[in-house]
Amino acid sequence: MSVYVTEMTEADLPRVMRLRARAWAAAYDGLVPAAYLDGMDPAAEARARAEWFAKSRGHVTDLLALDTGGELLGWACYGLPRPGAGPAGELFALYAAPERVGTGVGRRLVEEVHARLAGPVTLWVLAGNSRARRFYTRFGYRPDGTERPDDYGEWGGPVLRELRYVRD
Numbered sequence: 001m002s003v004y005v006t007e008m009t010e011a012d013l014p015r016v017m018r019l020r021a022r023a024w025a026a027a028y029d030g031l032v033p034a035a036y037l038d039g040m041d042p043a044a045e046a047r048a049r050a051e052w053f054a055k056s057r058g059h060v061t062d063l064l065a066l067d068t069g070g071e072l073l074g075w076a077c078y079g080l081p082r083p084g085a086g087p088a089g090e091l092f093a094l095y096a097a098p099e100r101v102g103t104g105v106g107r108r109l110v111e112e113v114h115a116r117l118a119g120p121v122t123l124w125v126l127a128g129n130s131r132a133r134r135f136y137t138r139f140g141y142r143p144d145g146t147e148r149p150d151d152y153g154e155w156g157g158p159v160l161r162e163l164r165y166v167r168d
Contacts, residue, residue: 006064126161
């Protein structure tokens with residue numbers, strides 16, 4: 001399968017948020033409360049992110065992995081680190097379409113992020129997401145011992161832990 005990477009535009013938000021919701025449902029089943037996953041609304045999320053998307057250019061870059069026919073295979077978001085992330089670039093999000101997991105889509109996006117960021121890269125991963133943790137370890141990421149509660153405490157479910165991983 002041929003995969004190419006391009007930068008996302010605001011017009012891509014609806015399909016990226018649909019991919020994100022499908023990827024969350026597949027990757028976080030059993031980790032994130034089902035009510036939260038079932039309640040994800042990609043259309044509302046795309047509308048909510050539109051203003052943020054325009055404001056974040058220059059600080060955040062979104063990449064799409066596409067096949068030669070333009071089918072969206074994956075999405076990555078990276079940029080300047082959030083407070084507490086360390087003095088590096090940060091990989092904020094990385095998702096492959098569930099049917100494309102294990103086909104090299106994630107690898108291609110990570111390689112592109114690494115090519116664009118000079119220096120160390122950090123990311124946060126759910127402590128219970130062993131598949132993602134193994135994936136990032138293959139690219140040289142290691143947990144640095146920093147933990148935080150998840151970003152989604154408003155769902156009323158259990159507080160989940162995220163682990164910070166660093167790649168020098």
